[in-house]
Amino acid sequence: MYVMKFGGTSVGNAQRVESVCRIVEAQPLPRAVVVSAASGVTNLLLEAAKCAAGGNVDGRAAAVAAIREKHADVAAGISNDTERAAALAILDQVHAALDDRLDEVAAAGSVPAKLSDSIVATGEKSMSVMAAAMLRSRGTAAVHAWADRYLATDDRFGNARPNRDRTREQMADLLPLLNDGVTVVFTGFIGGAPDGSTTTLGRGGSDYSATLIGAALDATEVQIWTDVPGVLTADPRQVAEARVVPAVSYDEAQELAHFGAKVLHPRTIRPAVSRGIPVRILSTFLPEEPGTLVTRDAANDNVKAVTALKNLLLLTIDVPELEDLAGASAEVFAALHHAHIEIASVSQASSRRRMTYLVDPGAHGGCANVRALLDDALAESDVEADVRCEEGVALVAAVGAGAASHPAALARVLEVLAKAGVPVLASSQQDSNVALTATVPASQADRAVQALHDALIKPQNGARSRRPRRSDLLAESMRVG
16 A cells, blocks of 8 residues: 655646656555645635635635636646546535635634634645546546545644544545555545544644555555655755755654754654654655655664754743752743744753753744743743843754764764854754754854765765765876876
């Protein structure tokens, strides 16, 4: 059983959907497909909802018209007249349901999370219908399946949590079809609440739904088809020599995602981890490339990639007495959690009177807002602590299973950064981790990544490193002289 997920850019128009069909048909049976909304559609749906809530009739109509046009363009690529007509009939029903939900939003004057999920799901539902119809028009047996009937979640609309046991039970209904060689095209990103309402899975939801479906179906492999050829050794915008990493472990993939790699969201592969299912990252635009295979065990203990999280804040919490630190830390953690401010790393000073947090403030902006948030939380709990904040900070990470267990590894990282002229504000090494981290000024992050990549990433087999070895230079001089 192969589960293949295709993102919005992969299904952005009729030609790309047809390319997806060719990729799907090249995979062994049984197989399932998970599709996102066509690129741009989700933003249009959110814009339509916003306009409806604000009474902007013209803005709503323009957004809805753009959505319909986008879907009509994709549907025009369905070559079989009967299949195209059937798909358009279902799309008419989906669009009519969208109009009804937007009317409800207009009447409420706001966009409740439950209605928002139902509206946003329009993109995925439409694409699953069109992709299945295009497969059938090419002679491949296929059906669409809306995941709000099969992927069970709770009722936390906007960021639902899956119920894996119930999902497994509901997915069992599709096993006869799959085993008969019918390709099932699921909607990504959405699930179903206990009352049957449509939910969404939040950030990274389409990839997440693919691994949830893969786990429920005991897949042989889950494939994430995207616009990049796999996990890269660095961001190619920072390192021109960045290349695809052939294999990483689950832990390495999660660390890379946590520290800024955009290929996978950290929670995406957890369902696959629980069932021991490999996840392969592939490019829709370079389907012949092998991509990156994510498995339970690491291929080796080398550093696989270097990445950076930018635009972070460095928070320092000082307390007057040792016994005050636990209470202050608890309040800080709670305040950051409730404000949805992500903590990238945290450490305690040897004096045990100071905690340091590296955080991504998100929509909260800079230090002024975050300090005010923490000052209020500490004052409300009558906890005495001094909060300091520094902006323009980045966290650079060198990721590789076992790399951090070498005694001199962190010293090597610091040496490389020192030679590159990059000041280090903080650093971390733990034997159990698969990442070495250094906190640096955000203005120096690109330089830090380049320097660490040059020093720590081994050249590909058969490839020369940038700087030839002394023995090679000597041999060349002997041949010439």
